[in-house]
Amino acid sequence: MPFGLFSIFAALYMALYTLYSAGSYLVTRTLDIAATGIGPSFEIGTPDLFYLNTSVLLILIAIVLSFTISLIFIGKRMSESVIGFRHLFSYLILYGFIAPIWLAKAVIGATRGTISAWR
Numbered sequence: 001m002p003f004g005l006f007s008i009f010a011a012l013y014m015a016l017y018t019l020y021s022a023g024s025y026l027v028t029r030t031l032d033i034a035a036t037g038i039g040p041s042f043e044i045g046t047p048d049l050f051y052l053n054t055s056v057l058l059i060l061i062a063i064v065l066s067f068t069i070s071l072i073f074i075g076k077r078m079s080e081s082v083i084g085f086r087h088l089f090s091y092l093i094l095y096g097f098i099a100p101i102w103l104a105k106a107v108i109g110a111t112r113g114t115i116s117a118w119r
Helices: 002-036 056-079 086-114
Strands: none
Touching: 002 086, 056 086
């Protein structure tokens, strides 16, 4: 029970932190463009193996995505069904957006003590 509560609030925190980071980045870039009048340049550059982003959040995201994709392919092999790249991509994108909303709604409903309409 305590681990379940921790994971619920950790998932909500990560979703809100991601939204905050994305919003902060967009506001900062918009203000930079407004102040300087110079738009963003889309230069890829050359890969540098001496600089590799090793932030803990990036490593955790890579681990979770690789485990999720491997579990999907293991399930595909067990069920002997066909899953294309389009299905995998739509699952990862939709689940990433829908699950935090569903989880927040469940937490709000649990704190208010309301019964879901689907029951």
